[in-house]
Amino acid sequence: MKSPVPLLLLVLSGVALAQGTSPLSLLYDQVLVQSVTRDGKTAEKRTPAFTKVRPGDVLAQTVTARNVGRVALPNLRVQLPVPANMVYLAPDGPAPEGVRTEYSIDGGKTFAPAPLKKTVTVTENGKAVTREVEVKPNEYQAVRWTIGTLEAGTEKTLGFRVQVK
Template identity: 75%
Template structure:
């Protein structure tokens, strides 16, 4: 597991604290997900900190946001890009209570809740026509979670699944 500590100003806009006094710690992890047979039943097996990926491997990308301060943090925004060479597949686990999930198809510049829409231009009867179409999850490039409230000393683990191209 990798630990990444970000300044609070990145996670909580509008709240200024002394530099280096971040009450938010982010732990990043990656696990290989495999389907194995246990007692004749298909079961999911996870191999943590898996680094030798091959095309087709299914991985869980997770981030644990931990409040190390003595007070509740509000509207904590945590962004995680879809790694290069991978395709977003699905959320990892169920939606966490008190967390809003949004997705980006422009490298993390803008985010919106699913399903995302985009405009495309097609030719119909010799004329260019603009249509709005739903974006497939495989086109997602980043995920942002906004945690409404993260009480002192607590943590939330969030994540998604990707497949190696």
């Protein structure tokens, strides 16, 4: 079920958003994703109007950015947090052309393209050693997409999958 994105779930920058006059329309969608077997083949079933989720369920969260104005919107940033009771799994399909995807492990304060790195201190042979390690996707806390240019009358759908804790 598509609905306007609550402002708390989505952060935008790079475009002026005046109430009721924005050239940008945003639609948030969340569907339950399940694997089903049909005629001996595994297929994906997407249920938009689900009412309950259980630990382990996979959801696809997407936002469609639509330029309803008359001019192109440059350098548009769209950000979605990974909900606190969920774990990031992967993108929900390939990123659209002209879109850069970045991830955050600090609640959306900083972003970088994957693979993210972090510094950790471990003890080896009784000594503290600092190492740079790759961040696992399940540690991502937010995703930000930068759309180079969103032409008038066009849209881009951006999204990722999460698993219920």
